[in-house]
Amino acid sequence: MAITPPFALFVGPTKSGTTWIHAYLEWRGDVALPSAMKETFFFDKVYERGFDWYTGLFPPETDTRLRVEVAPSLFHKPIACVRVKTHVPDAKIICTVRDPFDRAVSHFFHYRQRGAPRSSLKEMAETYPDIIEAGLYAQHAPRWEAAFGAGRFHLMSYKLLRDDPESFCRELCQILDLEYRPPPASLTDQQVNSAKVPRNLFLARMVQGTLTRLRRHGAHKVVSLLKHTQIKKWLYSRGESLAEERAEIRAQAASFSPALTADWSAFQSQNSLSGVQKAQ
Structure with a gap:
């Protein structure tokens, strides 16, 4: 098995x-991330592929990273959570804590980027419940x-990041027991994955649907290649109109959400989480 503690x-x-x-982590080079993809979605969306498929995304055991x-x-x-506990019970689990209202706004634009029409935050959350659900820290942590x-x-602070x-x-x-290396200027000087909205909703939906189908069929290398083309430059605005x-x-x-x-x-x-709260 390639998933070694x-x-x-x-x-x-x-x-x-x-x-x-x-x-x-990718920039460091001394960490083994899943090959040819940023997210595997194994523990939630493609679990039927089996744990052997998941472990095969990592280097062989001879690679000690x-x-x-x-x-x-x-x-x-x-x-x-149940599936992670079943397969990697000794894993270190890390969760970044962000003010849930700011996070909801960012999540709103996440869906706008994927072709959702302009609407109110409440309407968007009714269509995509994870805008609220994903920010319920007291419930899920x-x-x-x-x-x-x-x-x-x-727990780690988004505000500190x-x-x-x-x-x-x-x-x-410190958490990962890695040698400290300061982040490169390419990361500290600009925001990663900043919000954009598509110039054309139909094209954005078509592109996102194509990428989703490619992922489901295991064509992660193709997805990665497409993401490194000029597609984002002509499909999305640079954020000036946002x-x-x-x-x-x-x-x-x-x-907008009493539950949140x-x-x-x-x-x-929660006293046990107070250190993170102060950093939000």
Whole structure:
């Protein structure tokens, strides 16, 4: 088996800095990430492929680098937690904590990028429930901690990543037992995976649908090649026209979901998590 301890899994949630973290770990070169893809979706969407398929995405056992996957879609899914515990029970589980209202706004634009029409935040959340679900820290964090133990479940601050990426990477390296290496200027000088919206909704949906089908059929190398073409430059705006829409959605975020408000308050009140709260 190619999944040899230690193994670390970043469970997300979506829009909490995981793309940046993946880029940093990939840049290091001394971490073994799944080959030819950024996310495997094994523990939630393609579990039927079997654990042997998943382990085959990592180097052979002769490669002694730390195995890591950055999987932002897992955090709010109970079945994913069960499956991870079944297959890699000694994994280190890392979750980045971001103010859930800011995260919801970012998640809104995540779906806009994929071709969702312009709407209110509430309407978008009704269509895509994970805009709320993925940010319910008080509900989901205890599940992962109970499954893996306080010593293997780690919370990290998105705000620290945003404001002081070097300190964030130092803390990250401590958790992963890696030699500290400051992030390169290519990461500290620009935002990774910044919000964009498509110039044409139909084309965006067509492209995203094609990429999804390719992933489901295992054509991850093709997906990777397409992402490195000029497709994003002509398909998406550079974000200049988003100021008005972003301000509108951000204004809606403060109180659009009572469930999110109650959950965030409960999460902040947990003494065991107070160190992360102060950093938000």
